[in-house]
Amino acid sequence: MQKTIGILTSGGDAPGMNAAVRSVVRTALYKGMRVIGIRRGYSGLLARDMVEMNLRSVCDTLHRGGTVLYSARCPEFRDDAGVERGKEVCVEIGIDGLVVIGGDGSFRGARDLSIKGIPCIGIPGTIDNDIACSDYTIGFDTAVNTVMDMVDKLRDTSQSHDRCTIVEVMGRRCGDIALHSGIACGAVAILVPEVPFSIDAIVEKMQRTLSTGKKHFIIIVAEGVVNVNGIGSVQDIANEIQARTGVEARSTILGHVQRGGAPTARERVLASEMGHYAVELLEQGIGNRVIASKDNKIVDYDILEALNMKREFNKRLYQIADEISI
Ligand SMILES: Nc1ncnc2c1ncn2[C@@H]1O[C@H](COP(=O)(O)OP(=O)(O)O)[C@@H](O)[C@H]1O
Numbered sequence: 001m002q003k004t005i006g007i008l009t010s011g012g013d014a015p016g017m018n019a020a021v022r023s024v025v026r027t028a029l030y031k032g033m034r035v036i037g038i039r040r041g042y043s044g045l046l047a048r049d050m051v052e053m054n055l056r057s058v059c060d061t062l063h064r065g066g067t068v069l070y071s072a073r074c075p076e077f078r079d080d081a082g083v084e085r086g087k088e089v090c091v092e093i094g095i096d097g098l099v100v101i102g103g104d105g106s107f108r109g110a111r112d113l114s115i116k117g118i119p120c121i122g123i124p125g126t127i128d129n130d131i132a133c134s135d136y137t138i139g140f141d142t143a144v145n146t147v148m149d150m151v152d153k154l155r156d157t158s159q160s161h162d163r164c165t166i167v168e169v170m171g172r173r174c175g176d177i178a179l180h181s182g183i184a185c186g187a188v189a190i191l192v193p194e195v196p197f198s199i200d201a202i203v204e205k206m207q208r209t210l211s212t213g214k215k216h217f218i219i220i221v222a223e224g225v226v227n228v229n230g231i232g233s234v235q236d237i238a239n240e241i242q243a244r245t246g247v248e249a250r251s252t253i254l255g256h257v258q259r260g261g262a263p264t265a266r267e268r269v270l271a272s273e274m275g276h277y278a279v280e281l282l283e284q285g286i287g288n289r290v291i292a293s294k295d296n297k298i299v300d301y302d303i304l305e306a307l308n309m310k311r312e313f314n315k316r317l318y319q320i321a322d323e324i325s326i
């Protein structure tokens, strides 16, 4: 019997989601399945906002940021009643399996739907890189490259004025964007939610480097550390650094620019592989799994197991960043 699979993108959009959608659609059609594209994540599922996909539905999308299926945050899906309605829609439409491209929140929704009997496969798509079971999530590489481009521009003006530039990047609970862009941009300090830090230590480090002739500085701050534990906004940090070091300081919040733009080649390849793998699983009647990239291999985990894993912050990379920015 011909299988029908549903596909949706959920949570914050991420560059490369389109490449994953394209891969799922083309692989499924190649294998003789039907594909229903569900718009705006779980909201679209509940609203029956969906369209049947054909080979041409995903033309000219591989290189585009955002998601052609649109994305949303759907509060109703956090309640059992919402998930129950979602299950009923899947049964009514005849969806045999659902591919959910999103982050940890979206996977919780997929887990709940799976428990109700709809086989779901999660593909990690979020710029945050906060999926514990996967070394990389779709969108992270592009976001880090976007931050790098922006901070390189900020460095030009920071250098010209002997300033300290404090840059806030995205990542509420995960400091990976800050860590990787901080290394790539030679930040003197990287502030992340996973590692305690002190402004005193940063001031001291800046004073040491000032004494060896350094005159301009970049500090990268993950959004997850501002406005918590007495740390104010990035402008407050800038004011304090300026008052205590005498170096003129400016702050910049990069914001949603980090979520847009054409996906990098790495992202497109990763998304294509993961999308293909997801359909292979559903073809074999396997559901309730999360696809992951582990040691450069595409693998899958049980969705409950994946959600219970604890993400490990790369302390070694953090230490390297600190040691080479003196
Ligand atoms: N605990 C949960 N149970 C069920 N569904 C959830 C849960 N958390 C999030 N979701 C669903 O997933 C959507 C996306 O989650 P969110 O955390 O905003 O983004 P991401 O998936 O990128 O982490 C939410 O709007 C909601 O519909």
Ligand SMILES: O=P(O)(O)OC[C@H]1O[C@](O)(COP(=O)(O)O)[C@@H](O)[C@@H]1O
Pocket (backbone or CB within 6 Å): 011, 012, 013, 103, 104, 105, 125, 126, 127, 128, 170, 171, 172, 223, 259
């Ligand atoms: O789109 P919004 O509502 O402004 O959310 C911003 C948040 O979304 C993200 O860009 C991505 O997070 P998710 O992948 O969990 O949705 C975070 O880095 C940021 O904190």
Ligand SMILES: [Mg+2]
Pocket (backbone or CB within 6 Å): 011, 103, 104, 105, 126, 128, 130
């Ligand atoms: Mg998330």
